[in-house]
Amino acid sequence: MAKQKKKSVHLHMNLGTLIFLIIVIYLMAYILSYLGKSKLAIYEVSASDIVDSIDGTGVILRKETLVHTEQSGYINYYVQEGSMIRQNGTVYTVDTTGKVRKYLKQMLEKKNSVSQDEKEQVVEKLKVFSEGYTDNNFSLLYETQNDISSTLLAYTDTMLAQNKEELAQKYGQSAYITAASPKEGLVSFLSDGMEKLEQEKVSKNIFVNKVKMKDLRTDKKQKAGKPVYRLVEGQDWQLMIPVNKNDYDRLKKREEDRQTIQVTFHKDNFVAAAQYHCLKQNDSYYVILSFDNYIQRYLNQRYLYVSLTLSETKGLKIPSSSLVKKEVYKIPKSFLVNGGNSSKKEQVNIMKTNKKGEKVLTQAAVNVYKSDEDYVYVYSANLTKGTVLSETNKEKIYTLKNKSQIQGVYIVNRGYTVFKQIEMVERNEDYCIVSAKNSGIELYDRIILNSDTVKEDQVIY
Known part of the structure; x- marks a missing residue:
């Protein structure tokens, strides 16, 4: 008897169908990823008051x-x-x-x-x-x-x-x-x-x-x-x-x-x-x-x-859920200096010792959040505990110690988060009133409600 030949199975797939399936899989993955993310809520700062009666x-x-x-x-x-x-x-x-x-x-x-x-x-x-x-x-x-x-x-x-x-x-x-x-x-x-x-x-x-x-x-x-x-x-x-x-x-x-x-x-x-x-x-x-x-x-x-x-x-009314704490360094005001082409004092001189044993200064930009008569509260990724700051003439130095905490919110006026310090005046369970004069936020600023879900400089839209 002649041996029966086995039939080979061939899959023929249209190129258009393959591209369609890839797009569907991508969209499903994106939707599942979106659904799994914490949804951001944004609140517009308003003027209001809290009456205790x-x-x-x-x-x-x-x-x-x-x-x-x-x-x-x-x-x-x-x-x-x-x-x-x-x-x-x-x-x-x-x-x-x-x-x-x-x-x-x-x-x-x-x-x-x-x-x-x-x-x-x-x-x-x-x-x-x-x-x-x-x-x-x-x-x-x-x-x-x-x-x-x-x-x-x-x-x-x-x-x-x-x-x-x-x-x-x-x-x-x-x-x-x-x-x-x-x-x-x-x-x-x-x-x-x-x-x-x-x-x-x-x-x-x-x-x-x-x-x-x-x-x-x-x-x-x-x-x-x-x-x-x-x-x-x-x-x-x-x-x-x-x-x-x-x-x-x-x-x-x-x-x-x-x-x-x-x-x-x-x-x-x-x-x-x-x-x-x-x-x-x-x-x-x-x-x-x-x-x-x-x-x-x-x-x-x-x-x-x-x-x-x-x-x-x-004052300015904001939801209590928008509050967040930020770690900053407290430094004397005299250690803030002008930047290269700026009249604002938003720089500090960091003192380091080079290979020759010489004391050299490099400037680093800082964010100034809060100030009082003698001190300012600043943040910069270039500052760590033990960093030595110097006045421009090198006559006085200041060594960074333990961090302090200040309270604030994240605003998203330009599509990314920026931390702004606030000064609390009054607070209840749902809302708080902050000083319009001594806080970094302004009327109609857009702030993140669920502040624990974002970080500073995070792109939102």
């Missing part, structure tokens, strides 16, 4: 009294809410017979409309409510309701004052009794029943069970002895705020140097300075703010939510 809700203490009517009847007021009244000035009248009330009702029916000015007052109050309302400021709803009610009730009172002479002729002076203010002060028609509250009576329950202001005015007949308005005397008032033990200690320590503090009122974003002192009372801690102004601004408030600014630091 304490927030809290305080209770208002002021000299105020409720004034009661001595006669039964219908009360009609001659002054508006928040008006300043002099001593013996007319605040209201008492309609003992009801005739004046009947007259006013007839006048209102004739008027049968609300003036444009009156409409604008109501619309303005609704606008303020709309802009300032939040779920955290729900009490504003009640305040607005009281304000609008006060405005509408004031129309009747205004009408009474405008027609006083006609009423006297029609019904005689005995138709109503005039009531005068016992003292000078601000008139308010709202009350929460806490007018006699004093510092010694303040407790935790006062901040838990907050009493709302109620309007004392009514179109119903009032009995003798009923409160008809609140009189607030003078401009002095206090805000007593409960604080925790830690904040109390911080404020107490600050009080040794400064007795005033900046206060921001969240109700209307008003900022003012106040005298303050700390108080421990019944196992609770308080800070008491004292004011001699703005009492009319918060006339109908009992509680105010405020922020106390302990300190405010301005």
Whole structure:
């Protein structure tokens, strides 16, 4: 039998296919290498500040009294809410017979409309409510309701004052009794029943069970002895705020140097300075703010939510993760010299002994990061421990000793990393504020966030 010939297998590969496979393998290797690398994050330096503050809700203490009517009847007021009244000035009248009330009702029916000015007052109050309302400021709803009610009730009172002479002729002076203010002060028609509250009576329950202001005015007949308005005397008032033990200690320590503090009122974003002192009372801690102004601004408030600014630091804001430490040498300023064609002192003279035993000087460029009155902090790859520096005249030498550490960041404005020293001013967990004047960075510099993943002079892009 004839032997069967073995068939040989030949692989024929197209040159284009081979090149394609090589490109695919290269791209896959590059992608895997890229995915394995730590990703760099870059941050742009911004101007900002860190505010150290304490927030809290305080209770208002002021000299105020409720004034009661001595006669039964219908009360009609001659002054508006928040008006300043002099001593013996007319605040209201008492309609003992009801005739004046009947007259006013007839006048209102004739008027049968609300003036444009009156409409604008109501619309303005609704606008303020709309802009300032939040779920955290729900009490504003009640305040607005009281304000609008006060405005509408004031129309009747205004009408009474405008027609006083006609009423006297029609019904005689005995138709109503005039009531005068016992003292000078601000008139308010709202009350929460806490007018006699004093510092010694303040407790935790006062901040838990907050009493709302109620309007004392009514179109119903009032009995003798009923409160008809609140009189607030003078401009002095206090805000007593409960604080925790830690904040109390911080404020107490600050009080040794400064007795005033900046206060921001969240109700209307008003900022003012106040005298303050700390108080421990019944196992609770308080800070008491004292004011001699703005009492009319918060006339109908009992509680105010405020922020106390302990300190405010301005500078350049950078993330804490961008900080890095660099080892440098500390040398006397006199050992910095000018370069060949430069007027800047960014060189040092390194002294060495040649083969002939002669002392020779060679210049080396250094990066100067930080300086004070007598010393500079420098870095150069040419400097090591034991290197001898010399002044140009060789009269003084300085031997490099142990390295020091300075704090800084890497900036990448030109595509490669450059170390810049910073001077820390304030720091929290995520960010820090550095001095714009004494740091090497500037506004809008681009810095590396994850600084532990790069080295100096590393090309980034």
